[in-house]
Amino acid sequence: MSSIVSKENLSESVVRMDILAPEIARKRKAGQFVILKVNEQGERIPLTIVESDGEQGTITIIFQIVGKTTALMAALNAGDDIQDVQGPLGNPTEIENFGHVVCIGGGVGVGVIYPITKALKEAGNRVTSIIGARTKSLIILEEEMSAASNELIVATDDGSYGVHGFVSNVLQKLIDGGEKIDHVYAIGPVPMMKAIANLTRPYGIKTIVSLNAIMVDATGMCGACRVSVAGKTEFTCVDGPEFDGHQVDFDLLANRLRMYCEQEGQSYERHRCGSQGN
Amino acid sequence: MAEIATKPKKEKIPRQAMPEQDPGDRVKNFDEVPCGYPPETAILEAKRCIQCKKPGCVEGCPVDVRIPEFILQIAAGNFLGAARTLKETNCLPAVCGRVCPQEDQCEKTCILGKKGEPVAIGRLERFAADYERDRGAVTIPAVAAPNGKKVAVIGAGPSGLTIAGDLVKLGYDVTVFEALHKAGGVLIYGIPEFRLPKAIVEAEVDYLKQLGVKVVTNAVVGRLKTIDDLFAEGFDAVYVAVGAGAPVFMDIPGENMSGIYSANEYLTRSNLMKAYRFPEYDTPIVRGKNVAVIGGGNVAMDSVRTALRLGAENAYIIYRRSEVEMPARKEEVHHAKEEGVQFLLLTNPVEYLGDKDGWVTGVKCIRMELGEPDASGRRSPVPVPGSEFVIDVDTVVVAVGTMANPIVPSTTPGLETNRKGYIITKGESGETSRRGVYAGGDIVTGSATVILAMGAGRKAAQAIHQALSGVTTE
Ligand SMILES: Cc1cc2nc3c(=O)[nH]c(=O)nc-3n(C[C@H](O)[C@H](O)[C@H](O)COP(=O)(O)OP(=O)(O)OC[C@H]3O[C@@H](n4cnc5c(N)ncnc54)[C@H](O)[C@@H]3O)c2cc1C
Ligand SMILES: Cc1cc2nc3c(=O)[nH]c(=O)nc-3n(C[C@H](O)[C@H](O)[C@H](O)COP(=O)(O)OP(=O)(O)OC[C@H]3O[C@@H](n4cnc5c(N)ncnc54)[C@H](O)[C@@H]3O)c2cc1C
Ligand code: SF4
Ligand code: FES
16 A cells, blocks of 8 residues: 555646555655556556655656557546555666667656656756657756756647647757767657657667556566567666667557557446546 | 276266356456366266275375365265365365366375376365355364464465364464455465356355454554554454565566556456446556467466456457466366467567557567576576567456565564565574464465465464463374
């Protein structure tokens, strides 16, 4: 049992929570995640540990409401309990001084890339960050990202805020402008990560992505999270979640993420009707 | 033998069948298939035992259960006494009575089996344990006074639960760290409800908690803390019982397509996460119409029978050897056949075919024939050239084995493993290359059985007791 210490809505569909989990808070490193299970009937879902506070013993998660479980969590408040919190899981990000690093976050992926950005800057890198979302109200962590970077560029698909366009357009401009880039981190929706990887490939810029495969146990026991990297099957939970973006089969990942579309819809629908009707 | 000659009439009682759910009904539910003996049948079966002076059955039992003694108690109507006798050597009789391969163990060496049918030892074991539990007659035995020594157990499968029970009774302060949110190991996430009701496993874990065992779930050792951290926290010994949980895939084209599961995933979704009760439970599972399960072991049988219960119209077992070589228990193969599973023997998958969305639509197979016996003594299958054919499927479950999970060994410097990643131990004590670290169960032997994992836990308990307290038990 872990209790929720605080909760804040970052946008209409993105929620931030601090959860009491002292051992995880002390142990976690940038790039790792937890598995949460809200209640007895609940599903196990992976969420990145965005931040931790060793003294308070809390971890911070930021999640987007996309289905039943995230909606259920969004309905919880400070003081409520989450039945199971397992972690820290996955390999920590390999933090080094690469030189000039570009960190790119799309949508809720900004929450995932924030701890990595912070760690990279602390390691002495010059960090340029690009964060994007569909529209202004969906941009999250702008202040935090700005503080964690030497330079921050914000982009929106509809032009309602910052640069008008995709984060990949911004990166292309940086490259075209003659910026020397040593390393790219890109985390967000699969099409975004695929676009960035395709963009950097011809320039030979090492590009790390963090994959959001469907998981069950997250200890390497089930293979639900398998992805293909350089033609080899890897388990995202224990071999990742970060991989070389130039080697990832994004189409396979996108297909596997759709495996339960119908049932997820059914579950979400049932949840929404239930919470309105009862 | 003399005793057979003196009590000939006892052989006349036939081996008593156990009532079962009808195959037509049971494929529509996840309730247990065999229903257990009623008391009068148990007594009748127990009376078949001729109480051998040198009982063959005990020799066949990996943990030396005092079989004739508990059977005699059942014959005399002392069911609770029988349960207690069982528990002196086997702390999980309700589990073992259901899942042990008795036909290869006690029942194989039962003297009656030489001429006719062996005593149904497993069914009697199950009967006594169920009788005790169902009547709420489980008693908590006296536990030795705390001796101030702490032991950490990693993994709450049968091996870890057994050692925890043994050591807590000897006065140790025992904490079990379990990676998942529920204790039980394969008993809770792998073996289906229709073969081993989860309420039984939960009752056993509760019993250990009542004895004083601490169970910490959601604790992945190697990630949350390492074995070295545990010693630093003050534990005097560590027992590693993490099982052989990593799934093996065949590495053939198309194996990562949607609709293709490892047996571990398929069974974990269904059993641990209760996906068969979706949407009441949140975890989904694909309810395939045409399901192929690859493999011929217990895990394959559990998967294919799960597929039927999830509504499959065609459920296939695809196995590369013939039925004789199938490692699954005969009883499970028999149950699967009764339920309508189609067996494609001497057949091996070579490739998966899919649609434009990457969902599996077919499995391309090749026919096999048996060649010369291999190292394991089984005749090795060889493909018949040009014999490929395609079976239409929408779901596949790969059940071709498991291997060691490297999380604990890779985070424990100095812990030696063999080529396959299993932990190397010295003899039966479970001692490893690291001082104070013991190991047992599937992580040492590779996938084996519940009772062998339990036996390893029991032996390591004795070794740890000896090492920490200088006392030899037995
Ligand atoms: C390592 C990792 C870190 C992640 N970090 C974050 C994060 O910090 N913030 C965030 O908002 N999201 C994160 N995700 C994604 C998040 O886990 C899913 O959005 C969540 O599981 C959706 O659950 P749901 O029941 O609300 O939606 P559902 O209706 O179940 O599914 C909606 C979508 O989520 C995906 N999904 C469903 N179940 C799972 C599952 N068990 N595991 C992974 N994906 C699933 C499906 O592909 C589907 O497209 C992360 C995923 C991974 C693998
Ligand atoms: C589907 C299936 C059916 C089977 N049917 C039978 C049968 O009918 N009869 C029979 O005798 N045997 C059967 N077996 C085999 C039997 O279940 C195993 O041999 C037995 O469970 C092994 O016990 P164990 O305690 O070594 O490991 P497991 O039961 O595998 O338990 C290991 C536990 O350790 C946990 N763990 C792993 N890593 C960590 C970590 N890093 N930190 C903390 N915890 C960790 C796991 O989550 C798990 O709970 C079957 C196996 C399967 C998979
Ligand atoms: S060998 Fe068979 S008949 Fe003899 S004591 Fe054991 S169970 Fe009874
Ligand atoms: S989630 Fe089960 S192996 Fe990765």
